[in-house]
Amino acid sequence: MRHFLIDTDTASDDAVALVMALTDPNIQVEAITLVAGNVPLEQGLQNALYTLELCGKQIPTYGGAAQPLLRELHTAQFVHGTDGMGDIGLSLQGRTPTPGNAIDVIIDTVKAFPNEIELVTLGPLTNIALALAKAPEIATLVKQCTIMGGVGKGRGNITPVSEFNIWVDPEAAKMVFDSGMKMKMVGWDISRNHACIDPALCDEIKAIGTPFAEFCMDIQNTVKNFSTDVTKLPGFDLPDPIAMAIAIDETVATETADVYVEVIIADGLTRGQTVVDHVNVTKKAPNMEVVFEASRVQFLSMLKAAVK
Numbered sequence: 001m002r003h004f005l006i007d008t009d010t011a012s013d014d015a016v017a018l019v020m021a022l023t024d025p026n027i028q029v030e031a032i033t034l035v036a037g038n039v040p041l042e043q044g045l046q047n048a049l050y051t052l053e054l055c056g057k058q059i060p061t062y063g064g065a066a067q068p069l070l071r072e073l074h075t076a077q078f079v080h081g082t083d084g085m086g087d088i089g090l091s092l093q094g095r096t097p098t099p100g101n102a103i104d105v106i107i108d109t110v111k112a113f114p115n116e117i118e119l120v121t122l123g124p125l126t127n128i129a130l131a132l133a134k135a136p137e138i139a140t141l142v143k144q145c146t147i148m149g150g151v152g153k154g155r156g157n158i159t160p161v162s163e164f165n166i167w168v169d170p171e172a173a174k175m176v177f178d179s180g181m182k183m184k185m186v187g188w189d190i191s192r193n194h195a196c197i198d199p200a201l202c203d204e205i206k207a208i209g210t211p212f213a214e215f216c217m218d219i220q221n222t223v224k225n226f227s228t229d230v231t232k233l234p235g236f237d238l239p240d241p242i243a244m245a246i247a248i249d250e251t252v253a254t255e256t257a258d259v260y261v262e263v264i265i266a267d268g269l270t271r272g273q274t275v276v277d278h279v280n281v282t283k284k285a286p287n288m289e290v291v292f293e294a295s296r297v298q299f300l301s302m303l304k305a306a307v308k
Contacts, residue, residue: 003116004029004247005109007064007102008240009037009123009165010047011076011084012219017122017148017240018048019212020306022055024248030109030117032061033102037123037168038076039084041066044123047084049095054215064102065126068169076164079226086221106131110138119145120247122240124165129172132179139181148243149173150261150274152187152290157231159269163188166263167272174263177287184289185261186246186253187274191239194296196227198235205304212307238303245302246291252302255293258286 004027008014021027032052034044045063052059067073081087106127110117119142121128132139149165150173156162166173177183197205197220206217223236231237246252260277264270276290 001028002026002118003113004118004120005031005033005106007033007035007106007119007121007123007127008044008048009035009039010044010051011038011080012086012223013238013240014038014122015047015051015085015219016216016238016303017244018051019055019216020241020244020248020302021120022052022057022059023212023306027248029059030113031105032059033064033105033127034062035064035102035123035127036066036073036075037165038080040073040075043084043092045097046092046095049097050090050092054211060098060105062098062100062102062105065130068124068126069129069171071169074168079223081222086219086223088218088221102127103130103134107135107138110141114141115143118143118247120244121145121147121149122243124168125149125172125176126169129175132175136179139179142181145181145183146243146247147183147185148240150185150187152185152189152276152292154189154192156273157188159271161270162272163274166274170263170265170272173272174265177261177263180287183287184246184256184291185274186243186291188239190291190294191237191242192231192233194294195238195242195299196233196235197238202235205307208304208307210307216307241303242294242299245299246294249298249302252295252298253291253293254295256289256291258289260284260286261288261290
């Protein structure tokens with residue numbers, strides 16, 4: 001049994017990623033920790049708890065940072081809807097998270113399973129940075145940290161060069177990237193190129209006919225418009241699910257490289273940019289395994305299997 005800890009700002013794509021992990025018989029999710037990002041913290045908690053109920057799972061779920069380390073919180077409700085789940089009328093209130101603080105839970109869980117915890121981050125890296133600041137020794141105790149964030153090659157989705165999760169809290173991202181933890185970055189370029197769901201494919205997945213299949217497609221309701229109108233994709237993309245697929249099965253990533261990546265913390269268009277040193281111009285030691293290509297076929301196979 002593999003041991004996962006998932007740190008998330010649960011909105012519509014995070015929820016699909018949670019379903020993929022929670023329905024995998026080989027994975028034990030030890031804890032789910034919430035961070036503000038796509039939606040405010042309390043809404044993210046409700047969305048995660050709703051998804052757990054749908055999956056019939058009782059996983060300890062904790063609230064963490066309600067805002068970035070140094071900056072005002074900017075959410076992505078303009079993408080995912082006011083409730084983060086497509087504004088389709090789901091009952092997303094009234095659930096009670098597990099008592100405790102996400103930062104302490106991250107530290108305690110990593111120490112309880114030394115060199116076994118596989119950390120999957122689906123939102124801004126605020127919780128992880130705070131945990132590392134409080135207990136820097138956990139960096140060497142994490143088996144693997146798969147980060148949905150940044151851009152390996154190509155354009156951004158919140159500025160011309162920056163991806164949302166890193167942009168929300170670039171200071172936290174820089175702390176994590178510089179921590180020495182074993183990390184794998186799955187950037188927005190991987191989602192844009194390999195995890196786009198066009199209308200015909202969306203209908204095909206919904207036609208599987210299970211509550212999981214309908215839920216995972218229906219909650220993309222508001223993302224569909226944003227993807228078509230703003231990011232100019234042929235359908236909605238699923239950044240967190242393809243990152244989760246790679247965390248579950250590393251062979252989904254078909255091209256990776258160990259490189260140095262620096263996070264820009266300056267303001268302006270480059271805020272949150274992940275500068276990837278492809279050819280070691282900086283002569284700095286690699287701090288990240290970056291995914292450059294992935295198997296769309298394998299990802300879609302995993303997604304469909306998860307919702308059956």
